[in-house]
Amino acid sequence: MTYIAKPKFHHPGLKKNELGYTHRDYEGKISTLCAGCGHDSITASIIEACYELSIEPHRVAKISGIGCSSKTPDYFLGNSHGFNSVHGRMPSVLTGANLANRDLIYLGVSGDGDSASIGFGQFAHSIRRGVNMTYIVENNGVYGLTKGQFSATADRGSKSKKGVTNTDNAIDLVAIALQLGATFVARSFSGDKSQLVPLIAAAIGHKGASFIDVISPCIAFNNHAGSTKSFDYVREHNDAVNRLDVLVGRDPIAVDYAPGTVQVVEQHDGSKIALRKIDADYDPHDRLGAMTFLQKHAAKGQIVTGLLYVDPDAEDLHEHLNTVETPLNTLEADTLCPGSAVLDKINASLR
Amino acid sequence: MSDKKPISSVNDFVVRFANVNGSGSASANEMFARAILRHGVPVSPRNIFPSNIQGLPTWYEVRVTEDGHLGARGGVDMMVAMNPQTWDKDVAGIEPGGYLFYDSTKPMPSTKFRDDITVIGVPLTAITNSTYTDPRQRQLFKNIIYLGSLSALLDMDPKLIEQLIGEQYKGKEKLLSSNVHALHLGRDWALQNLKCPIGLRVKKSDKVGDRIFIEGNSAAALGAVYGGATVCAWYPITPSSSVAEAFTAHCKKYRHDPETGKAKYAIVQGEDELASIGIVIGASWNGARAFTATSGPGISLMTEFIGLSYFAEIPAVIMNIQRAGPSTGMPTRTQQCDIIACAYASHGDTKHVLLFPEDPAEAFEFAAAAFDLAERLQTTIFLMLDLDIGMNHRLSRPLKWDDARQYDRGKIMTAEMLEEGRDFGRYLDVDGDGIPYRTYPGTHPTKGSYFTRGTSRDRYARYSEEGTVYADNMQRLVRKFETAQDLVPRPLQANAERPTKYGVIYFGSTSPAMDEAIGLLEARGHQLDRLRIRAFPFHSSVASFLAEHDFVYVVEQNRDSQLRQLIVNENGIDPVRLVPIVHYDGTPITARFIAKAIGDHQDHLKVTPLRKAVS
Secondary structure (H helix, E strand, O other), rough: OOOOOOOOOOOOOOOOOOOOHHHHHOOOOOOOOOOOOOOHHHHHHHHHHHHHOOOOOOHHEEEEEEOOOHHHHHEEEEEEEEOOOOOOOOHHHHHHHHHHHOOOOEEEEEHHHHHHHHOOHHHHHHHHHHHOEEEEEEEEOOOOOOOOOOOOOOOOOOOOOOOOOOOOOOOOOOHHHHOOOOOOEEEEOOHHHHHHHHHHHHHHHHOOEEEEEEEOOOOOOOOOOOOOOOOHHHHOOOOOOOEEEEEEOOOOOOOOOOOOOOOEEEEEOOEEEEEEEEEOOOOOOOOOHHHHHHHHHHOOEEEEEEEEEEEOOOOHHHHOOOOOOOOOOOHHHHOOOOOHHHHHHHHHHHH | OOOOOOEEEEEEEEEEEEEEOOOOOHHHHHHHHHHHHOOOOOOOOOOOEEOOOOEEEEEEEEEEEEEOOEEOOOOOEEEEEOOOOHHHHHHHHHEEEEEEEEEEEOOOOOOOOOOOOEEEEHHHHHHHHHHHOOHHHHHHHHHHHHHHHHHHHOOOOOHHHHHHHHHOOOOOHHHHHHHHHHHHHHHHHHHHHHHOOOOOOOOOOOOOOOOOEEHHHHHHHHHHOOOOEEEEEEEOOOHHHHHHHHHHHHHHHHHHHHOOOEEEEEEEEOOOOHHHHHHHHHHHHHOOOOEEEEEEHHHHHHHHHHHHHHHHHEEEEEEEEEEEEEEEOOOOOOOOHHHHHHOOOOOOOOEEEOOOOOOHHHHHHHHHHHHHHHHHHHOOEEEEEHHHOOEEEEEEEEOOOOOOOOOOOEEEEOOOHHOOOOOOOOOOOOOOOOOOEEEEOOOOOOOOOOEEEEEOOOOOOEEOOOOOHHHHHHHHHHHHHHHHOOOOOOOOOEEEOOOOOEEEEEEEHHHHHHHHHHHHHHOOOOOOOOEEEEEOOOHHHHHHHHHOEEEEEEEEEEOOHHHHHHHHHHHHOOOHHEEEOOOOOOOEEEEEHHHHHHHHHHHHHHOOHHHHHHH
């Protein structure tokens, strides 16, 4: 319950990151979600990723829509500003916030109802524009907060808890993100923290629109036999193409990898991603290949996870708009207002 | 042929051009209006256009008015009938004794004319066809040729038109000389073949002064530039699109860093109005000055976000260029029909600040002020323009800016203040004015962060569904709205020469017609005190004005007398004392209409004593 204060004391020997922060400094309020909810694992992964990246917690703006997933920003990064906005409208609010101050890190948290139904348009357009953000969809295929209606990502043929079969086709947000030009696209599973944490870390380091679809089973309404978003189903059908290590700073890669199995991608912020290949033929720089690969595997009922596509040299919306380096929210009248002399000239030109 | 004496008038008449849209007539017609201004004679032009790009009828009306009456007058003294589609209606619309100017290349049956008007034929097509071979040139220069003929008929100084052509085609010598040539083709033909001038004449005067000629939308956009807007998100919708387009143009000129060439602004064309207002709210939450421009249907779409702005207290500026509703309504016709929709936009108990500029100069001032108000009050501010002000060139006093003026960024808790140990409660009313402090995201590593939400919360932004906590917050929002009363532009009152029990309230684009109507009413013996409302919430002087008069007319351009409803609702007064005067056919309200409606009501009120009536 959010009104229960979370105790602030912690073990004195708790590990600290480069900035001297502990894990606890990246936590938020106590979650009010159901015990065992996949979303809480994602929250834990976000905390872990931010800790490992040594991000100053207050330099993150966490923005969400409405729904169970959208409540989670209250449960991590308690020293960051959060904005639980309007259903399906996180992307536009995040876009505006990003335009106002390009120096913060923008974390958009949304759900499948929020992004694939009511906010499908906003999801699409924020990706199209290349907003510099990490867009996480906590995807459980169901409307949890309103008690178990199908969402638009529910697979055709999957069964609801009440036994109803879904007859509508599913929207695959990863496929759409790829088609719309997202420059970092990944899918993961809330039950696989070792895969998810580095993906979130890498997405934060990416400049441009990063999208992560995280399958996150709904323990209350979508974890039964017949569901294709249950823990059991996802574990059985998870087909990871690669696993990541995110290397912060410019240190040489210390980990020993077998030759030919690792691909290193240098990100815009100087960090490096070491991609350990699982599927030897999978190339995460090939957008078209990724789209085909996804479709082929989806047809076989497999859920492809991992870093599916990345363009390390992507441009973001600020570059498209050619905005000044100084955050727009710090500009004042002295630089924004053309002044009375210019206005006199404008007046003269209108006579 | 005429059985009515031709109208004779100097510097006081209405010329209406009937054209086909997409024929290039707009620039020639606008040049006609500007040329009269250069004679020192005020004009008030209006575009009457369809929601279409090419082929449908369009009209451009120029009211020549030495007295400076800038409202629409009604009636047409001279019709320049260039559109066969609308011929019959156009000819029928001319005032008795008026003039019809037409292309006489093809003979017309006499049944197509009227006996009580002066018909002036110029073989425009024949002249153009004998001079030009290119079809597009024929089309465009035909417009300049009729301008030339009109200059002779109305006794205008051709040098002034040449000067305008020179300014317009500066640096494009070929276009310049060919336009001047076309002008003289038309002028010379008229001088040689027609009796020039006619009864309508333009005589040089000095009534324009230092006034400027600008569209309200462009002025509002300039106000946004001067007011420090850095983020603009919009979705195209008539009649508001030209606000964002003008903002873009102004920013390109005045908002690029001279050294790096980089933009000190960000403009996004959203995928819809929901995204546009979402971007505005996100940017404002993060401390930038942001706005959107839209019209009625866009307001309907934005209402959920407007409620969020009200309840979570996030600044936003929405410029609503009103058009005739409901639904798609008449997209290219004017109305003041979104008063209620904006004042109480969104679900639950909400109230919003509305600003009502009367002309481009106020559109500029109020647009700039809207950003100060939005940040001071941490809520949505509506700038309520309409198509009549927004999309027509209006003679307006020059725009002014005080270089000493700083932006009012409102109550911002800075990192230094947090370090000092100031108590920060996002929804805590520390000053008693209902306005809390806010922090920008990223301000301080450990202090001042909060979770913004549309759900109920306590003074420290902690989620709460406690009834008392909710009510406490809602009451503070009422207090904040009361604070707004004294921050928004006050109503302006002008009293009649003699004390009177009757008053009139009006606002926005009704202004020029109202000012003119006062003169007409005085001529009929009716004295009225005037109050021009410039903002909602209403200042206390509105209540005083109502108390001081037995009857108050409320003049507005919508069917349901929405401002009157708002006044009745907010002031809790007897509605019988507020007489609605409404005009809502999509054309701009006229002095003649107002004077007749109020005059008739006044005559009705003045019951003749029985004894006098019998005797």
